[in-house]
Amino acid sequence: MRDLDQEARRAAHHGPMPELPPDPHRLPPPGDWFASDAAHHLLDRPKFCPGCGSSLERGLISEWWSGEERIFLTWCAECRWTGNVVLFRRAVIEEAEH
Numbered sequence: 599m600r601d602l603d604q605e606a607r608r609a610a611h612h613g614p615m616p617e618l619p620p621d622p623h624r625l626p627p628p629g630d631w632f633a634s635d636a637a638h639h640l641l642d643r644p645k646f647c648p649g650c651g652s653s654l655e656r657g658l659i660s661e662w663w664s665g666e667e668r669i670f671l672t673w674c675a676e677c678r679w680t681g682n683v684v685l686f687r688r689a690v691i692e693e694a695e696h
């Protein structure tokens with residue numbers, strides 16, 4: 599079992615961080631009103647095309663919200679698939695009577 603306290607102590611004694619490469623996603627500065635939403639967008643956005651499975655790094659993904667749903671308008675540069683990918687907390691599914 600990992601000892602998280604030990605890992606935290608070890609991480610704190612590594613010294614100064616090395617120079618990191620430029621951030622290609624350019625997040626707003628921490629504390630800005632939109633910083634948390636921008637970080638969540640990077641973490642939760644679709645990573646691969648639902649149509650062909652290619653990486654969406656070269657595609658386009660725009661996010662908006664509708665109630666509790668997070669909707670990602672997604673475009674794939676490889677196959678040109680365009681559609682919405684929706685994240686939701688709950689789903690209401692109706693099943694026809696048998």
Ligand SMILES: [Zn+2]
Pocket residue numbers: 647648649650651652674675676677678679
């Ligand atoms: Zn695709």
